[in-house]
Amino acid sequence: METTLPQQNPNFVRRTFAAIATRYDLANHLLSGGFDFWWRARAARIIAGEQPRRILDLATGSGDLALALRKASSRSLIVAADFCLPMLEIAKRKRVPALVQADGLQLPFQDGKFDALTVAFGLRNMAAWDKALQEMGRVLRPGGVLLVMDFSLPEFLPLRTIYRAYLHKLLPRFAAVITGHREAYEYLGSSIESFPRGRKMEELMQASGFTAFRARPLCFGVASIYTACKAYK
Numbered sequence: 001m002e003t004t005l006p007q008q009n010p011n012f013v014r015r016t017f018a019a020i021a022t023r024y025d026l027a028n029h030l031l032s033g034g035f036d037f038w039w040r041a042r043a044a045r046i047i048a049g050e051q052p053r054r055i056l057d058l059a060t061g062s063g064d065l066a067l068a069l070r071k072a073s074s075r076s077l078i079v080a081a082d083f084c085l086p087m088l089e090i091a092k093r094k095r096v097p098a099l100v101q102a103d104g105l106q107l108p109f110q111d112g113k114f115d116a117l118t119v120a121f122g123l124r125n126m127a128a129w130d131k132a133l134q135e136m137g138r139v140l141r142p143g144g145v146l147l148v149m150d151f152s153l154p155e156f157l158p159l160r161t162i163y164r165a166y167l168h169k170l171l172p173r174f175a176a177v178i179t180g181h182r183e184a185y186e187y188l189g190s191s192i193e194s195f196p197r198g199r200k201m202e203e204l205m206q207a208s209g210f211t212a213f214r215a216r217p218l219c220f221g222v223a224s225i226y227t228a229c230k231a232y233k
Contacts (some may be wrong), residue, residue, distance in 0.1 A: 014084050017184075018228075020107065021090055029200040030174070031174060039225075042067065043120065043225055044069045044071065058117060059095070059121070060081075060091060063080055064094075065149075066097075076116075077098070088198065104123075104135065104136070105128065109139045111138055112140065112143065116144060117146050129204060133146075134209065143228040144229065150223040150226075154222060159221075163222060168186075172188075
């Protein structure tokens with residue numbers, strides 16, 4: 001019998017992020033060794049190079065990528081959306097502009113509204129990856145740019161072995177001390193293992209109406225940035 005993975009359960013995801021919202025940023029910075037700052041800055045520079053007028057930062061969480069986008073694309077209108085209200089409250093305290101509570105599978109925006117869409121460490125948590133990508137494509141204009149940034153697994157086998165040990169054994173213990181919620185970071189490991197990467201991500205994006213796929217590994221593949229364009233019909 002087929003089972004449902006945790007990342008396919010919206011109620012589980014919402015409860016999990018609500019529980020760690022106040023410690024989310026601290027945990028990210030410490031557990032990534034501070035590399036998350038560099039990852040977001042690089043993603044923001046990629047989008048800035050497209051000179052978009054309107055950007056949607058989906059699954060914005062506490063809003064750090066939205067702020068990086070605002071710095072890199074100061075002339076762009078940036079809308080930041082997330083379905084977890086406690087996370088949006090943290091983003092509001094940081095003065096992230098244009099916050100919207102929204103489900104990634106049912107976005108409250110008209111077709112072709114945005115020139116660029118970013119989703120950092122969020123697609124992995126959505127109930128259906130293909131449907132989420134199709135909805136992202138709906139709100140992007142033809143030729144609009146999609147950027148997905150998420151954790152992946154290093155291709156170099158010795159490094160992958162070390163990373164998996166950290167991911168499944170050490171990280172949940174450290175995170176439990178920082179956030180008080182070990183379960184959230186045990187889920188993180190399982191969700192990373194099941195999330196498509198590389199060629200599988202390219203196939204998923206192509207099936208959802210995107211073209212011009214490109215993958216950029218970060219820190220030897222610990223995370224990756226994937227970009228693609230909404231295909232013209």
